[in-house]
Amino acid sequence: MSAVRPVNQTSRSARLMKAIKRDKYLLLMFLPIFVYYLVFHYLPMSGAIIAFKNFKPGRGIYNGEWMGLKWFIQYFQSPFAWRTIRNTVFISGYSILIGFPIPILFAITVAEIRSSKVRRAVQTVSYLPHFISTVVLVGMINNFFTMNNGIVNMIIQALGGDQINFLVNPRWFRTLYVGSGVWQSFGFNSIIYIAAITGIDPSLYEAGKIDGITKFKEAWYITLPMISQTIVILFILRLGQIMSVGFEKVFLMYSSAVYETADVISTYVYRKGIESTNYSFASAVGLFNSVINFAFVFIANQVSRATTDTSLW
Amino acid sequence: MKKLISLLLCVMLLSGAALAYDGAAPISDETVTISVLTTNSASLHYDFDGMTWFQEVLKRANVVLDMELLDSSTYSDSVKPRLAAAVDLPDLILVPGSDADMSYINAGLFADLTDLYETLGFNLQKQFETHADLEGSLTTPDGKKYYLPYVYTTDSNMRCLMINEPMVEAVGMKLEDIVTLDDFTEFLYKVKEADANGNGDDTDEVPLFSRAGMIGLWGMMWGLDLNDGGGYQVEDDGTVICTFTDSRYKDFLTWANQLYADGILYNEYATANYDVQTTLFTNNQMASMVHFISNCTGYSQTINPDWQFNVDEPIMKAVVLEGPTGEKNVYGRGSFGGAFGINANCEQIENVFAFCDYLQSEEVGVLTWYGIEGVDYNIVDGEYVFEPVYLDNKDNYLTNMGYNCGALPSYQLDYMTKQCNQVRQMAKDLAPYVMNPTNVFSYKLDSENEIINAYAADLKTYMDENQTAFIMGTRSLDEFDAYVDTLNAMGLQDVIAVYQAIADRNAGK
Numbered sequence: 001m002s003a004v005r006p007v008n009q010t011s012r013s014a015r016l017m018k019a020i021k022r023d024k025y026l027l028l029m030f031l032p033i034f035v036y037y038l039v040f041h042y043l044p045m046s047g048a049i050i051a052f053k054n055f056k057p058g059r060g061i062y063n064g065e066w067m068g069l070k071w072f073i074q075y076f077q078s079p080f081a082w083r084t085i086r087n088t089v090f091i092s093g094y095s096i097l098i099g100f101p102i103p104i105l106f107a108i109t110v111a112e113i114r115s116s117k118v119r120r121a122v123q124t125v126s127y128l129p130h131f132i133s134t135v136v137l138v139g140m141i142n143n144f145f146t147m148n149n150g151i152v153n154m155i156i157q158a159l160g161g162d163q164i165n166f167l168v169n170p171r172w173f174r175t176l177y178v179g180s181g182v183w184q185s186f187g188f189n190s191i192i193y194i195a196a197i198t199g200i201d202p203s204l205y206e207a208g209k210i211d212g213i214t215k216f217k218e219a220w221y222i223t224l225p226m227i228s229q230t231i232v233i234l235f236i237l238r239l240g241q242i243m244s245v246g247f248e249k250v251f252l253m254y255s256s257a258v259y260e261t262a263d264v265i266s267t268y269v270y271r272k273g274i275e276s277t278n279y280s281f282a283s284a285v286g287l288f289n290s291v292i293n294f295a296f297v298f299i300a301n302q303v304s305r306a307t308t309d310t311s312l313w
Numbered sequence: 314m315k316k317l318i319s320l321l322l323c324v325m326l327l328s329g330a331a332l333a334y335d336g337a338a339p340i341s342d343e344t345v346t347i348s349v350l351t352t353n354s355a356s357l358h359y360d361f362d363g364m365t366w367f368q369e370v371l372k373r374a375n376v377v378l379d380m381e382l383l384d385s386s387t388y389s390d391s392v393k394p395r396l397a398a399a400v401d402l403p404d405l406i407l408v409p410g411s412d413a414d415m416s417y418i419n420a421g422l423f424a425d426l427t428d429l430y431e432t433l434g435f436n437l438q439k440q441f442e443t444h445a446d447l448e449g450s451l452t453t454p455d456g457k458k459y460y461l462p463y464v465y466t467t468d469s470n471m472r473c474l475m476i477n478e479p480m481v482e483a484v485g486m487k488l489e490d491i492v493t494l495d496d497f498t499e500f501l502y503k504v505k506e507a508d509a510n511g512n513g514d515d516t517d518e519v520p521l522f523s524r525a526g527m528i529g530l531w532g533m534m535w536g537l538d539l540n541d542g543g544g545y546q547v548e549d550d551g552t553v554i555c556t557f558t559d560s561r562y563k564d565f566l567t568w569a570n571q572l573y574a575d576g577i578l579y580n581e582y583a584t585a586n587y588d589v590q591t592t593l594f595t596n597n598q599m600a601s602m603v604h605f606i607s608n609c610t611g612y613s614q615t616i617n618p619d620w621q622f623n624v625d626e627p628i629m630k631a632v633v634l635e636g637p638t639g640e641k642n643v644y645g646r647g648s649f650g651g652a653f654g655i656n657a658n659c660e661q662i663e664n665v666f667a668f669c670d671y672l673q674s675e676e677v678g679v680l681t682w683y684g685i686e687g688v689d690y691n692i693v694d695g696e697y698v699f700e701p702v703y704l705d706n707k708d709n710y711l712t713n714m715g716y717n718c719g720a721l722p723s724y725q726l727d728y729m730t731k732q733c734n735q736v737r738q739m740a741k742d743l744a745p746y747v748m749n750p751t752n753v754f755s756y757k758l759d760s761e762n763e764i765i766n767a768y769a770a771d772l773k774t775y776m777d778e779n780q781t782a783f784i785m786g787t788r789s790l791d792e793f794d795a796y797v798d799t800l801n802a803m804g805l806q807d808v809i810a811v812y813q814a815i816a817d818r819n820a821g822k
Contacts, residue, residue, distance in 0.1 A: 056416045056420060059420055074767060078771055079775070079803060080771060080774060142584070142586075146581060146589075147580050147581060148580070148581065148589075165581065167581055167584045168581060168583045255583045255584045256583060256774075256777035256778045256780065256781040257583040257584065257778070257781045257782075259774065259777075259778040260778070263774070268774075271770050271773075271774065272770035272771070275770070276414075276765075276766050276769070276770055277410060277413065277416065278766050281766070
């Protein structure tokens with residue numbers, strides 16, 4: 001008895017083959033990216049298993065003793081667990097709260113500049129800080145905010161105020177971190193919004209002018225709604241990093257004087273996990289971090305889809 | 314019969330090979346090639362193949378090295394994955410973190426050298442006799458030795474108080490008058506009030522400077538190791554204490570807090586880095602700090618670029634103070650400076666071990682620190698007298714030759730030879746007062762590692778941030794007892810128990 005292939009399956013395979021043949025060059029272009037993500041992002045995920053094992057170098061990632069949730073429990077029982085989570089969320093939250101709208105406002109402002117030369121100059125100047133390395137940026141922060149001939153304290157003194165020990169005062173850490181981050185990234189982050197604004201149909205603005213709306217109303221009723229999809233997508237993606245504060249910058253900026261507000265999950269994991277070669281502990285906390293980040297992206301995506309019809313998937 | 318003859322021949326060959334090395338070069342009649350994975354602590358800019366002094370060592374030992382030198386800043390990150398994969402490893406490897414939790418030993422990556430230490434460790438045994446802490450640092454809890462050490466000099470380059478002598482005179486005192494901690498404190502307050510550097514500005518002097526993480530060195534004045542020992546100290550009776558909970562520590566904090574409140578201690582000591590320190594020296598603002606005595610020469614040159622080596626008196630001078638407990642201490646260091654392992658799959662373990670033992674010989678020490686006789690030094694009346702090429706150190710001559718290379722399991726013979734005569738003499742004068750860390754590097758049982766991994770990092774974090782808070786006054790010293798209670802609640806006593814067990818093992822109890 002010969003096998004009979006269902007008609008719809010045959011046609012599906014044929015359609016697939018036809019699509020592959022038609023898009024063969026696009027697929028070929030996609031192949032390296034697919035391989036990259038497979039090799040460097042998906043296959044290594046299996047290594048996350050060491051978060052549940054007692055990993056020892058030389059024995060391989062699958063051969064350690066099974067520890068269950070021990071490392072997760074150890075983290076949450078640590079006296080610094082909630083402090084590091086709080087600091088991570090606060091620093092990240094402030095960065096989003098302040099750092100997310102500023103590039104949008106900047107992009108709208110730049111779009112209003114009529115002279116293309118001035119516009120380009122403003123854009124270029126605003127991009128430059130993005131290319132400063134973190135080490136140099138932190139060096140600049142230290143030089144500007146030091147009590148000893150730092151320019152900020154000199155200005156405060158010149159205005160009759162008392163010097164502030166910015167670098168060792170826990171209350172100032174988040175302000176310095178977020179403020180310097182916003183300064184460094186707002187110009188570069190505005191590129192995508194400027195591109196989105198450029199794509200808005202000019203006839204909408206012409207219609208607005210005919211109706212006699214002000215610049216503010218033009219931005220509010222035309223520009224912002226037209227780039228809202230871009231804003232929402234980028235916001236959802238940004239929420240996916242809410243538990244990920246850059247290790248390098250905090251590590252370079254913090255000291256024992258400001259641990260109270262500066263010690264974040266990644267720096268804590270570095271001290272307790274990496275320096276002590278407790279890789280399983282480090283992986284457990286990293287996995288916890290990733291799960292929370294994914295949850296944020298998932299929830300934000302669902303909320304966005306329900307309220308604005310815009311979503312990642 | 315044939316089997317018996319073959320066996321006898323093998324035994325003769327093996328014993329012959331072992332006997333060929335007697336602690337001196339060459340290690341073998343036939344040239345031995347050894348592959349090495351390590352780092353150059355100075356910089357990769359200095360080519361090992363061009364280091365004349367080390368090449369002379371290899372020539373005498375009849376050894377050829379196949380060196381893979383990695384950058385020191387990324388060495389650990391580069392080598393750990395290779396050790397984790399355990400493939401294509403060379404004969405001799407500088408082990409990242411000295412394998413503190415014995416992961417690599419337990420994984421069988423490195424050869425057990427215990428017997429070789431007995432049969433071929435001629436010079437290593439001498440190092441054990443010179444440095445009482447060294448053998449304990451290398452021995453695992455089951456009494457075995459898997460690694461070969463890089464050995465630090467412990468007494469010659471001590472960390473001590475250095476004072477800007479012209480500033481002492483500028484405030485109407487003499488260096489000889491500064492004998493006790495109280496005398497020194499009096500000097501600090503005088504500097505605060507005066508224009509001690511004579512630049513017309515009486516507010517720019519920094520009476521007492523400290524960089525981030527270095528304030529703990531002051532514990533030595535109270536007989537406390539707050540630094541290298543991680544906050545743990547073995548007392549004379551063998552008892553391990555946590556120095557960060559000791560009543561003497563509270564006295565130190567009270568002193569430091571007062572200095573900070575009065576603007577004597579540098580206001581950003583918790584974050585100050587090397588650049589800040591250099592700026593203060595360049596502007597001659599620095600009145601005092603605690604650091605390695607070998608820096609007295611360099612700091613004098615920084616303060617006054619016209620300062621002449623071996624001609625002018627050093628501007629920064631080393632001083633030992635009598636602390637509040639009556640002790641006079643300067644701070645040394647543990648002798649264990651890092652571990653090298655011999656690959657368990659190496660086919661010439663004895664030869665590699667013999668070469669490493671030869672590196673610990675006096676001959677190699679002299680070669681790699683003093684150079685070649687007739688070129689770099691001459692012996693006059695039993696003393697090493699260095700040639701101008703050595704003392705002038707033009708174009709980093711010494712580093713190019715191999716001085717303080719640290720790429721092989723050798724040792725620091727004498728860290729002070731580059732210094733001016735006066736600083737070398739100061740180091741000799743202070744040597745009797747050296748206080749070395751007592752809670753040194755050690756291998757632990759799995760159960761002990763588990764306790765350390767669970768508690769030590771958190772305890773250190775809490776100790777560090779509270780030290781800063783107590784000194785800066787953001788936490789009142791009235792809360793010291795509550796601070797101690799919190800440390801105990803965080804598992805401090807369990808950690809002390811681990812270090813006590815290690816101290817007992819090292820003491821042979």
